[in-house]
Amino acid sequence: MSGGIARRAAIAGIGATEFSKQSGRSEWSLAAECVTAALDDAGLRADEVDGIVLFTMESTPEIALARALGIPQLTFFSRIPHGGGAACAPLQQAALAIAAGVAEVVVVYRAFNERSGHRFGAGPPAFAYNPTIDQEYRNWINPYGLLAPAQQEAMFARRYMWDYGVTSEDFGRVAVAQRDFASTNPKAWFFERPITLDDHQASPMIADPLRLLDCCQESDGGQAIVVVSRERARDLRQRPVVIAAAAQGIGDQQISMSSYSRPDIVAMPEVDLVAKQLWAQAGVGPADLDAAILYDAFSPMVLLQLEEYGFCGRGEAAAFVADGHIGRGGSLPVNTHGGQLGEAYIHGVNGIAEAVRLVRGTSANQPGVVDRVLVTGGTAVPHSGAVLEADR
Amino acid sequence: MSAESGTRVPPVIITEDNAFFFEAAAERRLEIQQCAECGRLRHPPTPTCATCRSLEWGVVEASGRARLVSATVIHRPIDPAFEYPLVVGLAELEEGVRIVADMPGVPPESLRDGMPLRVDFATHAHGMLLPVLRDAGAES
Numbered sequence: 001m002s003g004g005i006a007r008r009a010a011i012a013g014i015g016a017t018e019f020s021k022q023s024g025r026s027e028w029s030l031a032a033e034c035v036t037a038a039l040d041d042a043g044l045r046a047d048e049v050d051g052i053v054l055f056t057m058e059s060t061p062e063i064a065l066a067r068a069l070g071i072p073q074l075t076f077f078s079r080i081p082h083g084g085g086a087a088c089a090p091l092q093q094a095a096l097a098i099a100a101g102v103a104e105v106v107v108v109y110r111a112f113n114e115r116s117g118h119r120f121g122a123g124p125p126a127f128a129y130n131p132t133i134d135q136e137y138r139n140w141i142n143p144y145g146l147l148a149p150a151q152q153e154a155m156f157a158r159r160y161m162w163d164y165g166v167t168s169e170d171f172g173r174v175a176v177a178q179r180d181f182a183s184t185n186p187k188a189w190f191f192e193r194p195i196t197l198d199d200h201q202a203s204p205m206i207a208d209p210l211r212l213l214d215c216c217q218e219s220d221g222g223q224a225i226v227v228v229s230r231e232r233a234r235d236l237r238q239r240p241v242v243i244a245a246a247a248q249g250i251g252d253q254q255i256s257m258s259s260y261s262r263p264d265i266v267a268m269p270e271v272d273l274v275a276k277q278l279w280a281q282a283g284v285g286p287a288d289l290d291a292a293i294l295y296d297a298f299s300p301m302v303l304l305q306l307e308e309y310g311f312c313g314r315g316e317a318a319a320f321v322a323d324g325h326i327g328r329g330g331s332l333p334v335n336t337h338g339g340q341l342g343e344a345y346i347h348g349v350n351g352i353a354e355a356v357r358l359v360r361g362t363s364a365n366q367p368g369v370v371d372r373v374l375v376t377g378g379t380a381v382p383h384s385g386a387v388l389e390a391d392r
Numbered sequence: 393m394s395a396e397s398g399t400r401v402p403p404v405i406i407t408e409d410n411a412f413f414f415e416a417a418a419e420r421r422l423e424i425q426q427c428a429e430c431g432r433l434r435h436p437p438t439p440t441c442a443t444c445r446s447l448e449w450g451v452v453e454a455s456g457r458a459r460l461v462s463a464t465v466i467h468r469p470i471d472p473a474f475e476y477p478l479v480v481g482l483a484e485l486e487e488g489v490r491i492v493a494d495m496p497g498v499p500p501e502s503l504r505d506g507m508p509l510r511v512d513f514a515t516h517a518h519g520m521l522l523p524v525l526r527d528a529g530a531e532s
Contacts, residue, residue, distance in 0.1 A: 122469055123400035131405045139404045140436045143516050144494045144523075145466055145478045147400055154464035155482055155492075162462070162505045208465035208477075208500065253442065260482050261435065261490050265462065 013042025043237030051103030084378030087348025111222030182338025245281035
C-alpha cells in the first residue's frame with residue numbers, strides 16, 4: 001500500500017496511574033498523572049504536546065487536560081465513540097494526524113473511576129437515558145432485562161456453545177491462562193492469585209453461560225500513550241514501537257452490543273473488517289504475530305477473536321487454547337499482562353501499553369523477543385485494532 | 393433511572409420510526425416493519441429499507457410463532473423490574489425477523505436450540521405492555 005499510515009508513526013511513551021478499586025481522587029487527576037508519566041517515559045515535555053485523542057466516554061476533555069498540564073497549544077483533537085471498541089482507534093487518529101503533518105506529539109489517554117464511580121457492570125450508564133438515536137438500540141434489549149454488557153454478550157456465547165459444542169470449561173481455560181499471567185504481574189488485581197479451572201467452575205453464574213471469573217475487572221485508573229513520527233521517536237528516550245497498522249470497523253447490520261439479527265451471530269464482520277485492513281496495511285498475516293492482546297471484556301470474546309483474526313479456524317479456538325497456545329510458553333501468548341480479566345479494566349488502553357512493553361522486551365511476563373504484536377479493541381461494538389512492531 | 397420504581401431500565405425512546413411497535417404491543421399485537429417497495433421485513437425498526445433504500449413502509453402483524461436462537465439466564469446484578477434468575481431469549485419469528493424478550497416461567501434447564509416459542513405480552517418496567525416468550529412445546 002503506498003501512502004497511508006503504515007509505519008509512519010510510533011509509540012514513544014506509555015504511562016499509567018496505579019490500578020485500583022478506589023482511587024480516592026478525581027478522574028481529572030488520574031488523567032493528568034498518567035499523561036505526565038507517559039511524557040516522562042518518552043522524554044517529552046508537556047508543552048511539546050500538540051494533539052490529544054480520546055474516547056467520547058472520557059470524562060476529562062482535552063481542554064481540561066491541556067489546562068491542567070500547561071499544554072499551551074493544541075492543533076489536533078478528536079474523539080472516538082463506542083467505548084472499549086475504540087481502544088485502538090485513537091492510535092489510528094494519531095497516526096493520521098502525524099502522517100498529515102497536523103500534529104507532532106499526540107497523546108491518548110483513558111482515565112476513569114470505573115469501579116468506585118459508575119460501574120459498567122451495574123447497568124446502563126447515565127447517557128443511556130438520553131433520548132437519542134445513539135441510544136435507541138436499547139429499546140430492543142433493555143426492557144427485557146439485558147441491561148449490562150455481560151448479559152448482552154452472553155447471547156453470543158450461548159449461540160457459540162450451541163453451534164460448536166464449546167463448553168464453560170473452554171471459557172474457563174482462557175480465564176485461567178490470563179490469571180496465570182496476572183499472578184506474576186505486580187500491577188494486576190490478580191497478582192499472586194492464580195486460579196484453577198475448578199475455581200472458575202465454582203465461581204458464581206452472572207449471566208449464563210458467563211461466570212464471575214469469565215468477566216473482566218472493574219477498575220479505577222488511567223493509562224496514557226504518546227505517539228510521534230517514527231523518525232522523531234528514534235531521537236527520544238525509548239526504543240520506538242512502530243504503529244505498523246491501525247484500523248477501525250463497523251460491520252454489516254451492526255447494532256451496539258446486540259447485533260442479534262445477523263444470520264450468524266457468532267461471526268463478527270467488524271472484526272474481520274479490521275483484521276483485513278491490518279494485514280493489508282502492515283503486509284503481514286496472523287502467522288507473523290509473536291503475541292496478541294485481545295480485548296477481553298468476557299472470556300468467550302478471546303476465543304471468537306482468535307478465530308476471526310485467523311489464528312485458528314472457526315470453531316477451533318477452544319482446542320487452540322486447550323493445546324496451550326495462548327498461555328505462558330505458548331506459540332501465541334495472549335494478554336500477557338493478565339488482560340482486563342486479570343490486570344485491570346482500563347477500557348483496553350492498558351492492553352496497548354502491554355503491547356508496547358512486549359515489543360520493548362519489558363513485560364512482566366516477557367515471552368522472549370517479540371517483534372510484532374496485535375492489539376485489539378472491544379467486540380460487539382464497533383471495533384478497532386493495531387499491529388505494533390519493533391523498529392528494525 | 394426512574395425515581396419512582398428504582399429500576400435502571402431506561403424509558404423507551406419513541407420515534408416516528410418505531411412508535412408503531414409500542415402502540416401495537418400496548419394492544420397485545422406484535423407488529424413488524426415491512427418495506428412498501430420491496431416487501432422485506434425488518435426489525436429493529438429503521439427509517440429506510442437497507443436493501444432498496446425506500447423510505448416508505450408499513451407493518452404486518454406477526455403470528456407470534458417463533459423458535460429460540462439464543463438465551464441467557466441472568467443471576468446478577470438484579471433490577472427491581474424483574475424476578476431472578478431471569479431467562480431472556482433471542483427468538484426468530486416464523487416471518488423471519490428476530491426479537492429479544494424475557495421468558496417468564498420458562499425453566500432455565502428447558503432451554504434448547506430451536507425450541508418452539510409463542511409470543512405473549514406482559515407488563516414490564518414503566519408499566520409498558522411488551523412481548524414475552526412462552527414455551528410453545530410445553531403448552532401443546
